[in-house]
Amino acid sequence: xxxxxxxxxxxxxxxxxxxxxxxxxxxxxxxxxxxxxxxxxxxxxxxxxxxxxxxxxxxxxxxxxxxxxxxxxxxxxxxxxxxxxxxxxxxxxxxxxxxxxxxxxxxxxxxxxxxxxxxxxxxxxxxxxxxxxxxxxxxxxxxxxxxxxxxxxxxxxxxxxxxxxxxxxxxxxxxxxxxxxxxxxxxxxxxxxxxxxxxxxxxxxxxxxxxxxxxxxxxxxxxxxxxxxxxxxxxxxxxxxxxxxxxxxx
Amino acid sequence: xxxxxxxxxxxxxxxxxxxxxxxxxxxxxxxxxxxxxxxxxxxxxxxxxxxxxxxxxxxxxxxxxxxxxxxxxxxxxxxxxxxxxxxxxxxxxxxxxxxxxxxxxxxxxxxxxxxxxxxxxxxxxxxxxxxxxxxxxxxxxxxxxxxxxxxxxxxxxxxxxxxxxxxxxxxxxxxxxxxxxxxxxxxxxxxxxxxxxxxxxxxxxxxxxxxxxxxxxxxxxxxxxxxxxxxxxxxxxxxxxxxxxxxxxxxxxxxxxxxxxxxxxxxxxxxxxxxxxxxxxxxxxxxxxxxxxxxxxxxxxxxxxxxxxxxxxxxxxxxxxxxxxxxxxxxxxxxxxxxxxxxxxxxxxxxxxxxxxxxxxxxxxxxxxxxxxxxxxxxxxxxxxxxxxxxxxxxxxxxxxxxxxxxxxxxxxxxxxxxxxxxxxxxxxxxxxxxxxxxxxxxxxxxxxxxxxxxxxxxxxxxxxxxxxxxxxxxxxxxxxxxxxxxxxxxxxxxxxxxxxxxxxxxxxxxxxxxxxxxxxxxxxxxxxxxxxxxxxxxxxxxxxxxxxxxxxxxxxxxxxxxxxxxxxxxxxxxxxxxxxxxxxxxxxxxxxxxxxxxxxxxxxxxxxxxxxxxxxxxxxxxxxxxxxxxxxxxxxxxxxxxxxxxxxxxxxxx
Numbered sequence: 001x002x003x004x005x006x007x008x009x010x011x012x013x014x015x016x017x018x019x020x021x022x023x024x025x026x027x028x029x030x031x032x033x034x035x036x037x038x039x040x041x042x043x044x045x046x047x048x049x050x051x052x053x054x055x056x057x058x059x060x061x062x063x064x065x066x067x068x069x070x071x072x073x074x075x076x077x078x079x080x081x082x083x084x085x086x087x088x089x090x091x092x093x094x095x096x097x098x099x100x101x102x103x104x105x106x107x108x109x110x111x112x113x114x115x116x117x118x119x120x121x122x123x124x125x126x127x128x129x130x131x132x133x134x135x136x137x138x139x140x141x142x143x144x145x146x147x148x149x150x151x152x153x154x155x156x157x158x159x160x161x162x163x164x165x166x167x168x169x170x171x172x173x174x175x176x177x178x179x180x181x182x183x184x185x186x187x188x189x190x191x192x193x194x195x196x197x198x199x200x201x202x203x204x205x206x207x208x209x210x211x212x213x214x215x216x217x218x219x220x221x222x223x224x225x226x227x228x229x230x231x232x233x234x235x236x237x238x239x240x241x242x243x244x245x246x247x248x249x250x
Numbered sequence: 251x252x253x254x255x256x257x258x259x260x261x262x263x264x265x266x267x268x269x270x271x272x273x274x275x276x277x278x279x280x281x282x283x284x285x286x287x288x289x290x291x292x293x294x295x296x297x298x299x300x301x302x303x304x305x306x307x308x309x310x311x312x313x314x315x316x317x318x319x320x321x322x323x324x325x326x327x328x329x330x331x332x333x334x335x336x337x338x339x340x341x342x343x344x345x346x347x348x349x350x351x352x353x354x355x356x357x358x359x360x361x362x363x364x365x366x367x368x369x370x371x372x373x374x375x376x377x378x379x380x381x382x383x384x385x386x387x388x389x390x391x392x393x394x395x396x397x398x399x400x401x402x403x404x405x406x407x408x409x410x411x412x413x414x415x416x417x418x419x420x421x422x423x424x425x426x427x428x429x430x431x432x433x434x435x436x437x438x439x440x441x442x443x444x445x446x447x448x449x450x451x452x453x454x455x456x457x458x459x460x461x462x463x464x465x466x467x468x469x470x471x472x473x474x475x476x477x478x479x480x481x482x483x484x485x486x487x488x489x490x491x492x493x494x495x496x497x498x499x500x501x502x503x504x505x506x507x508x509x510x511x512x513x514x515x516x517x518x519x520x521x522x523x524x525x526x527x528x529x530x531x532x533x534x535x536x537x538x539x540x541x542x543x544x545x546x547x548x549x550x551x552x553x554x555x556x557x558x559x560x561x562x563x564x565x566x567x568x569x570x571x572x573x574x575x576x577x578x579x580x581x582x583x584x585x586x587x588x589x590x591x592x593x594x595x596x597x598x599x600x601x602x603x604x605x606x607x608x609x610x611x612x613x614x615x616x617x618x619x620x621x622x623x624x625x626x627x628x629x630x631x632x633x634x635x636x637x638x639x640x641x642x643x644x645x646x647x648x649x650x651x652x653x654x655x656x657x658x659x660x661x662x663x664x665x666x667x668x669x670x671x672x673x674x675x676x677x678x679x680x681x682x683x684x685x686x687x688x689x690x691x692x693x694x695x696x697x698x699x700x701x702x703x704x705x706x707x708x709x710x711x712x713x714x715x716x717x718x719x720x721x722x723x724x725x726x727x728x729x730x731x732x733x734x735x736x737x738x739x740x741x742x743x744x745x746x747x748x749x750x751x752x753x754x755x756x757x758x759x760x761x762x763x764x765x766x767x768x769x770x771x772x773x774x775x776x777x778x779x780x781x782x783x784x785x786x787x788x789x790x791x792x793x794x795x796x797x798x799x800x801x802x803x804x805x806x807x808x809x810x811x812x813x814x815x816x817x818x819x820x821x822x823x824x825x826x827x828x829x830x831x832x833x834x835x836x837x838x839x840x841x842x843x844x845x846x847x848x849x850x851x852x853x854x855x856x857x858x859x860x861x862x863x864x865x866x867x868x869x870x871x872x873x874x875x876x877x878x879x880x881x882x883x884x885x886x887x888x889x890x891x892x893x894x895x896x897x898x899x900x901x902x903x904x905x
Contacts, residue, residue, distance in 0.1 A: 016818060034543040036654075042548055042769070049767050049813045049822065057819050059336060061509040063549045064650065066434055067340045082653070114480055115819045122457065125337050129449035133442035134401045138321040138719040139392070141399035143354060148410030158403040158428060161435060165339055194401050247472050 002031040006096040009044060011056055012104045014113055021113070023102075030091050033093040038063060038070060040092060041103075058117040059164060063088040065229060068164035071171070072117045073104040079169035080226040087230040106167050108176035110214040123213035124181060125194055131205035132185040134194050141187060147193060157191035160184045162230040169224035169232075174217030180224035181239035182210050184232045200247035207244055273526065273877055273890045274681040277381040278398070282896045286385045289681070290724055294731035300327035304730050305489040307462045307474055309516055311338030313433070313711060314694025316440030317718025323447035325723060330487060331444065332456045332476060334511055334824075339441040342497055342509040343714060346433025347554035347647070348417060349425035350397075350711040352390035357414050361422040363387045368897060370709060373419045373599055374674070375867060376703020377529070377853035377875075377901045379892060381681060382699045389716040394426055396719055398785045400439040405480045406429050417707040419599040419904075420811050421731065425708045430554055430646045436711055459485070460824065461516040462752040464492060464523045464690065465744050470737045471520075471689035474576065477756075479824060482816040484749050486740035490730060491689045493722065494520060495714075498673035498695040500533065503784070504776020506670035507539060507552040513828035514835050517677050517696050525685040526877035526888060528698035529675035530835065531843035534705055534852045535785050536671030537603035540654055541623040550669040551654060552899045553626075553647055555707045558596045560631035561664070563587050563603070565624050569614035575625055575663045586610060594904040601704045601852045601865075602904060604668035608785050609863065611667075627663035633685030668785060672710060674701040674852065675842075678877040678890070683717060684724035686877075688733070691726060693717035694882045698875065703851025756816055759826045764809030768826045771806050775799065775829070779836055787843050795840040803833040838878055838885060845887065848872045869899050 007028045014021030028044050031182070035043070038060050045055035061069040065086040072087055074080030080090045095101070103117065111119040161184075169180035188201050189195030218237055224235045278289040296304065304327050308319040311333040319331040333341060353359040367387035371378060398412070400405065404426050405413040414423040428435040447453040458479040465473035475486040499514035500506035512568045521527045564583045571578065586606055588595045596603075607624045610616065617623050632640050642646070648659045655665070662887070668721055676698040683699070694714040701709065758782050782788075782795035806829070814820040849858040849865035850872070858866045875890040 032544055032546060035546045036548075039546045039548050043546055045822075046767055046769060049811060052813075054814050055822060057821060061335060061340055061511050062342060063510060064345055064551050065653075066345050067335075067342070067509060069335060069340050078314075084649075085653060089650070091654065091656070093656055120818060121336060125339070125445065125457075128339075128442060129445040131449075133446045134399065135446060136396070136399040136443075137324040138317070138396055138443075138723070138873075141392070141395035143647045144354070144394045144398040144404075145411050147398070149406060150410050151406045151408050154403050154406045154410075156437075157401070160430065161401075161403050161428075161438065165337065166436075188403070189401050192401050192403070194399055220789065 004032055005095065007031040007040065007095060008100040010100060010102045013056070013116055016115060017112055031092050033091070035092050036063065036088055037074065037090040037092065038088050040177065056117060057115045060088060062232070065089040066164060068166040071106055071166045071168055073106065073171060075102050078106070078171040079229055084229055084231050086164070106171035108170045108215070110176065110178070111167060111170060119167070121165070123215070124165050124167065124178070126213060127178065127182055127206055127209045128185065130209035131198070131202040132189070134189060135145065135198060149192060154190050157188050160188035160232065160236055163232055164230055166229065168227045168229065170215065172223040172227040173216065174221055174223065175219060177218045178210050178213070178215040179218035179237045179240065180228065180232055180234065182206050183236035186243055187236040187239040190239060199243065203240065203243040203247050258818065262867070273678060273686060273888055274680065275379060276682060277379070278681065280669060282380060282384050285381050286388055291802060293724060296727045296731045298326055302328055304328060305306065305330060306378050306491050306493060306726065307487055307489040308332070308493045308495060309474065310341065310495035310497060310696070311441070311444065312341035312343035312439060312495060312497055312694060313437055313714030314696070314718045315493070316341065316437060316444050317715050318493055318495060318722050319453055320440060320443035320447050321719050321723050323452035326465060327445070329453045330489065331453050332459045332461060333457065334460045336458055337868070338444060338455065338457065339438060341437060342512050343437045343711070344434045345509065346711055347377035347430045347552065348556040349415065349427035349432045349708040350393065350436065351389055351417070351423060351424050351706070351708040352394045354391050354394060356412060357423045359422045361424050365422065366390060366424065369420050370700070370706055371702070371897050373704055373706035375704050375902055376702065376869070376873065376894065376897070377532070377892065378702030379851055380896055384711060385721070386700050386716050389720045392647045392720055393712060397436055397439050400672055402428060402435045402439045415556060416559060416597065418558060418597050419706040423615070426554070430556070430644065433711060436715065440715070442821055461496070462519060462827070463748040464520045465748050466523055466687065467738050467742055467744050469688060470733070470735070471687050473740065473745060475745070475752050477752070480819050482818065482820070484752055486749060487746045488738050488740050488745070490735045491691060492728070493691045493693060494677065494696050495693045495718070496696045498676065499832070499835060500670045500673050502775065502836050503670040503779045504583065504772045505542065505547060505550050505780070507536060507550050510549060513831070515828045515831045516690070518831040518835055520685070520687065520690060522880050523687065524880070525676040525687045525690055525836060526879050527675070527838065528678035528877040529703070529842065529876050530839045530878065531783065531846060531853050532670040532674035532703050532851060533670060534600060534674060535604040535668040537600055537607055537668050538626060538666045539669035539671070540651065541618060541620060541665055541667040551650070552669065552671060553651060553664065553666065555600065557626060557644060557647060558603070560643065561596065561626040561628050562630060563596055563624055563626055565610045565615040565617060571615070575627070584615070586890060591904045596882055599704060599706060599902045601854070604785055605854060606665070607668055613792065623665035623667045625663035628659060628667045632660065647883060672705055674703060674705055677873065682728065683721055684725065684729065689729065691722060693722060703853055715751065755827065755830070756823065759810065759812050759823060759830070760816060760856070762808065762810050762812070764811050766809055767811055768822050768829055771802065771810060772825070772829050772832070774802055775833060777837055778802070779839070783836070783840050783843055785855050788856045789844060792840045792844040799833065799837045799840065803837070806830070806833055841885065842876055842878065845876060846872055867901070871893055873899070
């Protein structure tokens with residue numbers, strides 16, 4: 001059977017958006033290598049509740065790396081040390097007895113902290129609402145096979161569409177830029193003929209909204225690609241720039 | 251007081267009459283294939299200029315809620331949309347992996363609308379409504395068209411046309427997919443359509459808001475009470491109709507493949523306001539999930555059923571065989587699905603696959619540390635097609651498995667075990683997706699209507715989107731056009747009463763300050779449900795469950811420990827309110843399972859099986875929908891008889 005581990009956690013605690021935050025240190029004496037990182041936080045929270053302290057708030061939902069709800073900075077890395085892994089899928093077998101783990105929220109001006117590790121990512125929704133769609137009303141579509149799309153184009157579109165909107169790219173970026181998130185949607189729709197009619201208005205509206213939300217600019221650090229749990233390539237950012245230039249100059 | 255089960259509605263199509271004394275499914279007249287067309291021809295329409303005068307409250311933003319909100323806004327209605335997550339894009343539909351069915355017959359392998367309808371009715375073990383299911387099959391093709399037009403990147407062939415794969419319970423390839431992330435891509439399609447309408451000002455979006463109650467004025471659904479999950483403030487919202495699109499109740503089992511926030515609260519509170527709850531015991535246990543590893547386990551992860559296309563399920567023939575799978579020779583393995591069901595093999599429907607995995611483990615042939623698992627082996631497919639082909643089909647699923655278990659499924663077979671995945675039961679609705687409370691419509695997994703006692707793979711996505719994109723625009727319009735709906739404001743007394751009740755419950759939960767946490771209670775409820783209301787059920791076990799749940803519920807209200815306060819984000823408080831409802835629902839599920847003295851679909855009563863251990867339905871006594879009406883003195887069963895005019899009821903055989 002598997003042996004339990006003693007894990008120390010340094011966790012960012014902040015009572016509300018305007019409150020002063022601080023690190024608190026806790027010990028979980030019986031962590032199990034098979035448990036996920038969020039399950040470790042669950043165990044910590046049960047301990048805290050039983051000792052009459054407030055549990056640590058963190059966003060989570062599907063716990064299979066697809067909903068994009070969870071996201072914390074683990075030892076300085078968005079989603080933690082495993083590449084292409086959201087922190088709900090990070091497992092404790094990657095740690096050893098006696099380790100200390102530092103846990104912080106996403107930090108970006110456009111993602112204000114709500115409480116503890118929970119941040120407000122509604123800026124992402126507003127970027128999509130600015131133009132991240134194809135305008136087609138229900139009922140107006142033609143037969144699905146009337147528009148052949150090369151398999152390679154469809155596969156690339158899928159690579160870009162895989163974004164889960166977690167915000168790790170913003171958290172990892174020294175400029176707190178939302179370029180990877182925005183570019184992933186622009187690139188997904190730009191790969192497809194259905195997206196062509198709104199190509200220009202889409203890229204300008206989304207890029208403008210991104211700036212309006214207070215995200216920084218991209219200066220090619222590529223930290224976003226390194227932490228993206230879905231492995232979205234920064235080539236999308238090049239596509240976004242190309243699309244933007246074509247839209248404003250052409 | 252017993253809630254009224256009749257619906258006072260004005261005449262709609264010429265065939266539908268007012269004031270029936272029992273639950274009336276309002277199935278349109280005419281031959282099965284013409285019913286939906288007849289219905290659309292006969293309904294009343296809302297004038298384009300009048301649509302914006304109607305406010306529609308849509309609760310939930312999954313496939314059903316997202317597609318309904320966007321479509322109604324496109325039509326010109328004034329839509330308010332609510333979700334408990336921080337963004338509508340995170341609803342649990344996003345986690346669906348395998349695909350979506352449609353009767354396009356692009357592969358030319360014999361599919362038709364009729365065949366999709368028939369497979370779905372048969373798969374549901376003849377406990378669903380023919381007319382609803384036929385409509386679903388008719389609409390299926392339009393859904394694919396719509397999603398492709400939205401830019402959903404479905405898998406394609408080299409010629410550029412759409413690719414299909416096969417799925418459990420069908421002998422044709424009719425499943426469209428986007429890698430192992432079909433739900434995500436369909437949901438993002440609906441989310442993007444919604445976002446467009448939010449940008450245009452046609453949808454007002456309320457994220458991180460939980461519906462706590464339904465408000466009835468003059469017997470009609472006219473509003474909801476919500477809690478702002480960040481500030482704790484209780485809000486009132488008024489409208490002309492309420493659309494409940496809040497998903498299923500699988501989390502009553504604590505461990506399930508549902509997202510942690512999935513819950514029954516919105517549906518249950520509507521139930522307590524008079525909406526009947528149908529077939530609560532029909533739950534689906536999915537056969538291919540990653541097994542439980544320990545007590546700390548917070549949820550279970552599903553591996554798409556599509557894996558059974560190429561994976562072979564087996565256990566060692568010998569009990570307690572602890573050898574590594576590769577050391578067990580071919581002749582000492584029992585490929586039990588292929589042996590027992592030669593024509594469907596590993597692709598038998600979910601309920602059959604799950605029950606057989608349980609039997610294998612019950613016989614002591616389970617594998618892995620806990621012995622509660624069977625193998626799903628890809629060695630044969632890899633040697634036949636090559637690792638690359640398998641990676642192209644299932645790469646992301648294999649990666650996910652390895653991330654969770656630390657084992658490489660290209661080299662050693664996966665270990666899988668069944669887990670609660672989907673609930674076929676839900677609020678009762680008629681053909682128009684309207685509950686017995688006028689103005690309350692229920693869409694997607696939250697209703698009971700299309701899957702009978704067992705849902706086929708790749709049909710949930712189809713149903714959610716059919717309801718939202720193509721059914722509700724017609725049926726809601728008919729309701730709004732045929733009813734007199736005087737203006738209601740949030741100052742109405744009904745809102746004040748509902749708000750007071752919601753606030754009182756929150757204060758009560760916070761004031762108990764007992765010794766057991768919400769998670770501890772939930773885990774305990776889950777154990778009772780899994781042991782007695784799970785994959786196989788007995789009269790004795792169900793009676794035990796009812797006793798244990800009642801005791802647990804009483805203890806919960808005496809001794810639960812909810813930390814923190816109401817005025818900030820407080821997940822434990824949210825979960826406490828949801829658990830309070832699960833503790834009531836769990837008992838009803840056991841009662842429903844007790845009442846249904848037959849085995850059908852996901853509901854397997856050990857007393858009703860053949861000598862070979864196959865499920866035995868009792869069509870003479872149980873060909874009905876069991877709808878439960880709530881009152882403070884307990885539940886009353888109301889039966890909606892199911893009539894099969896086009897399909898002959900047969901024993902479901904996959905041999």
